[in-house]
Amino acid sequence: MTNGIADKIDHTLLKAEATRRDVHKVVAEATQYRFASVCVNGVFVSDVAKALRGTGVKTCAVVGFPLGANKATVKAIEASVAVKDGAQEIDFVAHVPYLLNGDAASAKAEFIEIVKAARSANPGVVVKVIIESALLMGDVDRGEVRIEAACIAARESGCDFVKTSTGFHPAGGATVEAVRLTKKYAAGLGVKASGGIRTRDDAMAMIEAGADRLGCSASVAIVTGGQAVAAY
Amino acid sequence: MTNGIADKIDHTLLKAEATRRDVHKVVAEATQYRFASVCVNGVFVSDVAKALRGTGVKTCAVVGFPLGANKATVKAIEASVAVKDGAQEIDFVAHVPYLLNGDAASAKAEFIEIVKAARSANPGVVVKVIIESALLMGDVDRGEVRIEAACIAARESGCDFVKTSTGFHPAGGATVEAVRLTKKYAAGLGVKASGGIRTRDDAMAMIEAGADRLGCSASVAIVTGGQAVAAY
Numbered sequence: 443m444t445n446g447i448a449d450k451i452d453h454t455l456l457k458a459e460a461t462r463r464d465v466h467k468v469v470a471e472a473t474q475y476r477f478a479s480v481c482v483n484g485v486f487v488s489d490v491a492k493a494l495r496g497t498g499v500k501t502c503a504v505v506g507f508p509l510g511a512n513k514a515t516v517k518a519i520e521a522s523v524a525v526k527d528g529a530q531e532i533d534f535v536a537h538v539p540y541l542l543n544g545d546a547a548s549a550k551a552e553f554i555e556i557v558k559a560a561r562s563a564n565p566g567v568v569v570k571v572i573i574e575s576a577l578l579m580g581d582v583d584r585g586e587v588r589i590e591a592a593c594i595a596a597r598e599s600g601c602d603f604v605k606t607s608t609g610f611h612p613a614g615g616a617t618v619e620a621v622r623l624t625k626k627y628a629a630g631l632g633v634k635a636s637g638g639i640r641t642r643d644d645a646m647a648m649i650e651a652g653a654d655r656l657g658c659s660a661s662v663a664i665v666t667g668g669q670a671v672a673a674y
Numbered sequence: 675m676t677n678g679i680a681d682k683i684d685h686t687l688l689k690a691e692a693t694r695r696d697v698h699k700v701v702a703e704a705t706q707y708r709f710a711s712v713c714v715n716g717v718f719v720s721d722v723a724k725a726l727r728g729t730g731v732k733t734c735a736v737v738g739f740p741l742g743a744n745k746a747t748v749k750a751i752e753a754s755v756a757v758k759d760g761a762q763e764i765d766f767v768a769h770v771p772y773l774l775n776g777d778a779a780s781a782k783a784e785f786i787e788i789v790k791a792a793r794s795a796n797p798g799v800v801v802k803v804i805i806e807s808a809l810l811m812g813d814v815d816r817g818e819v820r821i822e823a824a825c826i827a828a829r830e831s832g833c834d835f836v837k838t839s840t841g842f843h844p845a846g847g848a849t850v851e852a853v854r855l856t857k858k859y860a861a862g863l864g865v866k867a868s869g870g871i872r873t874r875d876d877a878m879a880m881i882e883a884g885a886d887r888l889g890c891s892a893s894v895a896i897v898t899g900g901q902a903v904a905a906y
Contacts, residue, residue, distance in 0.1 A: 458741045461771040509690040511715030512786030520748045539693040
C-alpha cells in the first residue's frame, strides 16, 4: 500500500495560511501512513512534536524559510528554538548568493553556525541544508560547479543531508539532473529531493536519481496512487 | 521628474538570489531618486544602513518574511537584531491564520511581542505589519471583517503602518479595494501598499485609495515613467 516509499517522505505543510487544524490533519496522515516526518514552520513545531510523541514519526522544522536571506545568527537562533520545541530534524535554507558564486568557504561558515546551534540544543538532531538547486542549475555552464561547492560546504560543516529546494522559488523544485549531481557530490550525506514531487512516478524518478528522502505535500496521493491536488 | 511619489516609496529588493552588488545598486538608486527607504532582507541590513548614512534615505528590514509562520519569539529576536544593525523601519509578517480567523486578540498578542522587541532596540523605529490582504480578501463575505480585525490588532499593539502584502504569496499583492478598506480601519495608522505595483498608474491608484507608502522594486520606472521589468 505504501510502495516502500512512505518511510522516505517528509510530509510537508509550509504555506503561510496553514492553520493548526490543517497541521493536525497532516500529523494524522503521517501517523497513518508512517511517513518519516512531518515538516512544518516554526510556529507549529511544539504542537507537532507533542502530537507525534511515541508514533515513530519525526518532527521536522524549516529555518530561514524560504528565502534564506536572514542573518546566520538569526537562523541559528531559530534552529535552536525549534530543536528545543521538539524538532528532531532541521531543514534550513542557505544564503543563496554564496552558492551562486560557488563560494564554499562563505557557505560553510554560515552552515557551521546553524549546525552548531542546532546540535547544542540536541546533539542527535538531523540537519538538512536547502540549496535551491533550480537557481544553481539556471546557468548551464556553472550548475555542476555550484552544486559541488554547496555539497562541499554541507559536508565540511556537519550537515546530514543536502536538500534540493524550498518548493517556493519561481525557478522551480527538484529535477532528476539536480538530484543526480547532488548525490554525486554529497558523498556520504543524504539527499532530499523536494519541490514539485506530486505523483508516485515523480517520487520513483527522484529515488532512482539518488534521493534518500523526499519532501512532499501530496504524500498521501503518492503512497496510495491517488491524484494529488495539494500545493506544496 | 519624481512626480512627488518618490518620497512615498520603499525601494525593495527581497528575492533569495539578490547579491550584495544588487543591493548596492538599489541603494544608489534610492539615494539618487530620494526614495523613503531601501527595504531588504536581514542579511543585508547592516551593509545598507552604513551605505545610507547621511543620505536621508532610511533602512527598512523585513522580519518573518515572507510566510510569517515563525514563532513570535523568533520574529521578535529577528526584529531586534535588524534594529541593532541599523534598520529604522521594520516590516514584519503577521501569522496569517490569526487574521483569516478574524482573531484580533491572538494577532495583537503576537504584534505586541515584535513591536516591543523592535522598540527596545530603538524607541523611534517605525513598525509595519504585513497582513497579506489578498488572502484575507479571498472570501468575499469575510474580507472586510478580517481587514478590520487586523487593523484593530495593529492599532492596539503600537504598529505605525499596516502593509497589504509580501509580494510573494500566489494569492497576489495589493488591490485598490484592499487599500481602501485598510485605510478605513487603520484609522490613524499609515497604510503601505505593496505587491504588484509596477507602473506610475498603479502607484497613483494606490495613493488615491489611501496609501501613504508604497513598496516597489520597479521604483525607478515608476518615478521616471519608464517600463518596469524587475520582479518584486
